[in-house]
Amino acid sequence: MQRVIAKSSSFIHVQTGRFLPQTLISFLLVGSLGVVVHMAVLNAALFGLTADFRIANGIAMLVAASFNYVLNNKSTFATTALAGRNILLGYAMYLGITSLGLLASLFISTWVFEQNQMAMVAALCGIVIGSLWNYFMSYTFVWKLLSGTLRRN
Numbered sequence: 825m826q827r828v829i830a831k832s833s834s835f836i837h838v839q840t841g842r843f844l845p846q847t848l849i850s851f852l853l854v855g856s857l858g859v860v861v862h863m864a865v866l867n868a869a870l871f872g873l874t875a876d877f878r879i880a881n882g883i884a885m886l887v888a889a890s891f892n893y894v895l896n897n898k899s900t901f902a903t904t905a906l907a908g909r910n911i912l913l914g915y916a917m918y919l920g921i922t923s924l925g926l927l928a929s930l931f932i933s934t935w936v937f938e939q940n941q942m943a944m945v946a947a948l949c950g951i952v953i954g955s956l957w958n959y960f961m962s963y964t965f966v967w968k969l970l971s972g973t974l975r976r977n
Contacts, residue, residue, distance in 0.1 A: 826899040829853050833900075850900040851959045854892055859951055862888035866947055877937050878930070881947055885926050892958075893918050901963070904971035914966045921961045925954030 833850035840849075865887045869880035893915055897905050906914040933950025937943060 825895070826902065829895075829899040830902075847900055847963065848959055851896060851963075852955065854895045854900055855951070855955050855958075857895065858888040858892040859948070861891045862947060862951065863944060866943065870943065877943060877946075878934055881933055881943075881950070882930060884947070885929065889919065889922060889926065890915075896962070897967075901967040901971075904967045906967065906970055910970045914970050917970070918962050918966045921965050922954070922958045925957035925961070928957070929954035 829850055832853055833846050836849045837844065837846040862884045866880055866884035869883045870877070873883070874880050897911065897914070929950035931950075932953045933946040936949045937946035940946070
């Protein structure tokens with residue numbers, strides 16, 4: 825999976841004239857896979873655990889965020905991948921830092937759901953809102969900080 829993400833992000837990076845950082849492209853590709861995870865968990869939660877969209881969507885957000893963290897550590901930020909205790913510390917920081925993005929996503933998706941009662945559209949709107957925040961904040965404060973690249977630069 826990491827190889828596919830790396831090759832795809834490199835290809836897109838070159839095809840777009842190197843306009844966007846390759847790590848952002850990779851992060852968005854991982855996020856796209858996270859959308860699939862999010863939607864699958866959301867459906868399972870809505871039909872198997874609770875009819876309350878906010879609870880089901882919150883569960884889906886946490887599972888997708890965890891999935892994205894693990895895959896981003898192995899692919900997007902492979903050159904500064906966290907290991908040992910730092911992987912757990914990074915996970916805690918990642919959840920903390922991206923919690924603002926997750927909260928914004930939850931509020932936006934809930935508002936959209938209340939307007940149109942379409943769970944998948946609402947969830948997707950929330951995901952888009954949180955994506956860029958999550959990239960810039962997690963890149964700067966999780967992988968760069970914990971891998972020591974801020975201290976070396």
